[in-house]
Amino acid sequence: MKAYSRGQTGVIVCILSLLFPLAFGKLYRSLQDSRMSCAAAPAAVYELRGEGIEEGYYCFEAGQTARSLLQAAGGLRNGKWLTGHAALPGNGPVRTGTRVTFQVGGGRAPGCATTAMDAAGRLNFFLPVSLRAATIEDLMLIPGIGAKTAAALIAYRTVHQRTGAVEELKDIPGLGEKKLQSVAPYITTE
Numbered sequence: 001m002k003a004y005s006r007g008q009t010g011v012i013v014c015i016l017s018l019l020f021p022l023a024f025g026k027l028y029r030s031l032q033d034s035r036m037s038c039a040a041a042p043a044a045v046y047e048l049r050g051e052g053i054e055e056g057y058y059c060f061e062a063g064q065t066a067r068s069l070l071q072a073a074g075g076l077r078n079g080k081w082l083t084g085h086a087a088l089p090g091n092g093p094v095r096t097g098t099r100v101t102f103q104v105g106g107g108r109a110p111g112c113a114t115t116a117m118d119a120a121g122r123l124n125f126f127l128p129v130s131l132r133a134a135t136i137e138d139l140m141l142i143p144g145i146g147a148k149t150a151a152a153l154i155a156y157r158t159v160h161q162r163t164g165a166v167e168e169l170k171d172i173p174g175l176g177e178k179k180l181q182s183v184a185p186y187i188t189t190e
Contacts, residue, residue: 045125046094047117048073050102057121063093066112069100097127128188131157131166142186149174163189 004012042059046069049055053073064072094100094114099121101113116122119129119138129138131153139150152172157163166184170177 042125044096045117045127046096047099047121048102049099050075050112053102057125059125063096065092066094066100069094070102070112073102075102097122097125123186126185128186131163131169131187131189142183144179144183146174149179165189 042061044060044063046058046060046064047056048058048069050073053070053075055073058069058072060072097117099115099117101115103111103113116130116133117127119134119141122129123141129142134153136147136150136154139145139153140147145153149172152174153169156169156172160168163169166180166187166189168189169175169187170180175183
């Protein structure tokens with residue numbers, strides 16, 4: 001094995017000292033770029049159910065009407081129901097986090113029924129759970145909330161019929177200010 005001379009070693013060290021910062025900088029920039037290239041959260045999420053459509057969760061960049069939701073699920077052809085019934089009524093936007101169940105055929109009038117998505121579906125899409133309608137099991141799906149804290153939240157809701165803001169919950173036992181800050185994005189008082 002041949003050893004490098006003192007001059008050759010100096011050149012190698014010099015080259016490595018120049019390449020290391022360049023390589024490290026390129027790696028750092030690639031990590032930064034990959035973090036920034038994440039897709040934005042959808043502005044509107046809906047759970048679509050019913051006969052004659054592609055059931056599932058649908059995400060959009062903007063709020064949708066019942067007609068556009070039905071069309072997105074493949075249940076509308078030329079402005080008419082697949083079963084030949086009249087067009088879907090209603091032009092107002094449907095609220096995000098809504099389960100829309102389309103009812104067609106079977107002797108009943110065509111239409112749709114709306115309810116809130118269940119807590120697991122809402123949390124899956126980073127939508128907050130309503131404290132007004134949540135069950136203990138729903139609240140326990142939120143990271144940091146156990147059975148005792150969930151029961152305390154339900155008890156607080158029962159005593160205080162109306163909760164104006166999430167910050168009012170900080171006085172609940174087991175839900176201090178620090179824990180409230182961590183669970184606040186998952187709860188809404190609407």
